[in-house]
Amino acid sequence: MRHMNVALILSGGTGTRLGSDIPKQYIEAGGRPVIGYCISVLSAHEQIDALHIVADKSWHDLIGKVLEKSDRKGKFKGFSVPGKNRQLSIFHGLEDIRKYAGDHGYVLIHDAARPLLSSGQISDCLKAADGHDGLMPALPMKDTVYVSRDHGKSVASLLDRSMVYAGQAPEVFRIGRYYEANRKLLPEEIYKINGSTEPAVLDGMDIVMIPGDEGNFKITTAGDLERFQEIVERGTGVS
Numbered sequence: 001m002r003h004m005n006v007a008l009i010l011s012g013g014t015g016t017r018l019g020s021d022i023p024k025q026y027i028e029a030g031g032r033p034v035i036g037y038c039i040s041v042l043s044a045h046e047q048i049d050a051l052h053i054v055a056d057k058s059w060h061d062l063i064g065k066v067l068e069k070s071d072r073k074g075k076f077k078g079f080s081v082p083g084k085n086r087q088l089s090i091f092h093g094l095e096d097i098r099k100y101a102g103d104h105g106y107v108l109i110h111d112a113a114r115p116l117l118s119s120g121q122i123s124d125c126l127k128a129a130d131g132h133d134g135l136m137p138a139l140p141m142k143d144t145v146y147v148s149r150d151h152g153k154s155v156a157s158l159l160d161r162s163m164v165y166a167g168q169a170p171e172v173f174r175i176g177r178y179y180e181a182n183r184k185l186l187p188e189e190i191y192k193i194n195g196s197t198e199p200a201v202l203d204g205m206d207i208v209m210i211p212g213d214e215g216n217f218k219i220t221t222a223g224d225l226e227r228f229q230e231i232v233e234r235g236t237g238v239s
Contacts, residue, residue: 004101007107010090012054024225025113035115038114039051042075078096094107106126106174109196114218116216125170125172133174134177134200136168136171138165138168139214168216
C-alpha cells in the first residue's frame with residue numbers, strides 16, 4: 001500500500017507588506033482568490049492524496065467557497081490553527097495531518113501566496129524525495145553574494161556563489177521524521193526558524209535538492225501581485 005502524500009497549504013499570513021487590508025492569498029485575480037490556483041493544481045495531481053490548510057477561522061468560509069470550485073476531487077481534509085510564526089503554523093498542521101496520514105508518508109508544504117505551482121514541479125519533488133527524509137527545490141544565486149556583520153553598513157567577506165542557493169517551495173518531508181524535528185524545537189527555538197527546511201537540517205535529516213522553478217514566485221509586494229495579474233490576463237502558465 002502506498003503511503004499518503006499530503007499537501008499542507010499555508011494561508012495564515014496577514015499580507016501586511018502588500019499594503020492591503022486583505023491578505024494577499026485572498027485577493028482576487030482572474031476571477032478567483034489567489035489561493036484557488038494552488039488548490040486547483042494540488043487537488044488535480046494524482047499523487048496528492050489529501051489537502052490540509054492552515055488558515056485563520058475568519059477566512060474559512062471564503063476558503064470553503066474556493067474549495068467548492070477548485071478542489072474538484074474532494075481531497076480537502078481540514079483546517080489547522082495558524083501559529084505565531086510560519087514554522088509553528090507548520091507544526092500545527094503536522095499535528096493534525098498525523099491523525100489521518102500517519103508518519104510514513106510525505107507532507108508537501110506550499111504557500112497559498114505562490115499561485116504558479118505547476119503539476120510538473122509537484123511530480124519532480126515527490127519523485128526526488130522518494131527514499132530520502134525530505135527535499136527542497138532551490139535556485140542558484142545569479143548575483144555576487146557578500147557577508148556583512150553590521151547590518152549592511154560594510155562588507156565583511158565574499159561568499160562562493162556556486163555554493164549558495166535560494167530555497168523555494170514546495171518542500172517535501174517524511175511526516176513523522178519532520179514532526180519530531182520540529183517538536184524538538186519547542187517551546188522557544190521554533191520561533192527562531194526562518195525556513196521550512198531549517199528544522200530538518202538542524203536535526204540531521206537526509207535532505208536532497210532539485211532545481212526550483214523561477215516562475216513559481218511568492219506574492220509579497222504590490223509589484224508581485226501586479227506581475228501575477230498580468231500573467232493571468234495573458235493566460236500563460238496558469239491552471
